[in-house]
Amino acid sequence: MCPDLTAPAHDRIAIVGAGHVGATAAYALMLRALFREIVLIDTNRPLAEAEAADIADANALARPTRVWAGDYADAASAAIAVITAGGLTHGAQTRLSVATESAAIVSDCVDRLMAAGFHGVIVVSSNPVDLMTLVAARRSGLAPTQVIGTGTLLDTSRLKQTLSEVLKVSPSSVETFVLGEHGDSEVVAFSTARIGGQTLAPFRAGSNALDQTAIARQVRVAGYEIVKGKGYTSWGVATAIVRICEAMIRDERAVLPVSTLLTGQYGLSDVCLSLPCVLGADGVERILAPDLDPDETAALVASARILRTAFATLPTDTVRPTRPSCSQAPD
8 A cells, every 4th residue: 555645754764774874874964953863774783873872972062863773663654764785896896796785785675664664765875876776666666756866966066066176166056967877877968067057168268178078087987086095985975865865854846866767758767867856855756857969868878778787687586576666757
């Protein structure tokens, strides 16, 4: 039976996975005071307890939030469940290379969430995030609007930062998107870039042309460079998680590039990847399809093809739907 999505949301968020990303996201959520309660869930209970206690120590110096280590029963009444658990990449290892390991972990997490009675929105940050978003959507039986991957929100943030340095404007003044896979086939959509309503060419009039190839590569390999230096990423993706949760809990209807199930955009369906989405209280309210140039459109289709091929290699027991879907994805 499908949940009543008109019921008021509870003021609790559950984070499944108390590793670097999960703990950092919990800390950032506490600082933003978006939820009164944050529950950390991990198969390593002592780790979850230690991270929760460490974060809770900051309450008196920040904003009072109840932070504790719990279990899936505690997640049942949460408005949002964030899944950060998954396979870890090392060095130059691609995100797709840990797909099989992550699929087993994510499917188990989703099964436990749903068995506990969860009916909120699932936010997935486990790599490879696009494939894991589709795994979570199939396993949960929730409406596709209620299963969201962090997708290319972080990549888009990196692109804005890079362009802001080159163009000498604030990152908040740069409107642009990275689309498709959060990974090696991502599409840096320079045609969507706007500064004060101007495209890059008129804004850069009289200046040297942008080296778009170099910028796209810099954005694409940024995560690998961070992992090479410190062994993992945490702050950037945790901030992306917080931004997505904030947009939903405040019913902002903000447009963010997140991974979601496509239903015909650019002729694509049955694949999760990032396009600009309107996010509200119940998740994805609308999927937008920007006017891309022909090369970008072709690259986006190619990115979807890579994701479909990778998804087909996952073990069937981890991707098999376990519950009927409540509804179809939005336009």
